[in-house]
Amino acid sequence: MDSRLSKLSFAMLSGYAAIHFPSYYSQLPDVVASHFNARGVANGWQTKSAFFAVFVGVSVLAAVIGFGIPRIISAMPPQLINLPNKNYWLAPDHLAETQTFLNNYFAWFGCAVFLIIILTFDYAIQSNLRPENRPDISRMWYILAGFLAFVAVWIIRLLARFLRNPQEKLGS
Numbered sequence: 001m002d003s004r005l006s007k008l009s010f011a012m013l014s015g016y017a018a019i020h021f022p023s024y025y026s027q028l029p030d031v032v033a034s035h036f037n038a039r040g041v042a043n044g045w046q047t048k049s050a051f052f053a054v055f056v057g058v059s060v061l062a063a064v065i066g067f068g069i070p071r072i073i074s075a076m077p078p079q080l081i082n083l084p085n086k087n088y089w090l091a092p093d094h095l096a097e098t099q100t101f102l103n104n105y106f107a108w109f110g111c112a113v114f115l116i117i118i119l120t121f122d123y124a125i126q127s128n129l130r131p132e133n134r135p136d137i138s139r140m141w142y143i144l145a146g147f148l149a150f151v152a153v154w155i156i157r158l159l160a161r162f163l164r165n166p167q168e169k170l171g172s
């Protein structure tokens with residue numbers, strides 16, 4: 001499994017964010033609504049510099065989730081890794097395959113997290129630019145539902161891969 005597409009996708013999302021969001025900085029008020037309740041009504045504010053600093057911080061967090069966690073797992077001794085059938089999947093014969101899978105799989109997860117971050121911050125920016133005509137909050141609920149569906153499928157596929165033990169089938 002090649003992780004170039006997931007890395008390219010993350011890079012494209014990063015490029016989009018780097019071009020898209022700075023263009024709004026000068027248009028926003030000095031204090032922006034940064035948190036919204038379930039109905040889309042602002043209930044938290046911060047300076048726009050703090051708002052953009054948070055965006056950068058959570059963007060870095062998405063990169064760490066997508067690309068740092070697999071590296072951390074690769075550097076850990078096997079006894080510290082909690083993985084179903086780890087004796088099989090972390091055996092020298094399968095370790096490279098397992099690491100490649102985790103690198104790609106977490107990269108896609110990082111892309112999904114970063115996309116949610118981008119869409120959420122864009123919602124906040126659009127709400128600040130047009131307070132009298134804010135975007136519909138149902139958009140955020142659909143985005144959240146889509147992300148939760150992605151996470152459910154992601155977890156199921158991850159478990160389905162590692163819960164199976166091909167060695168048992170060969171020994172039967």
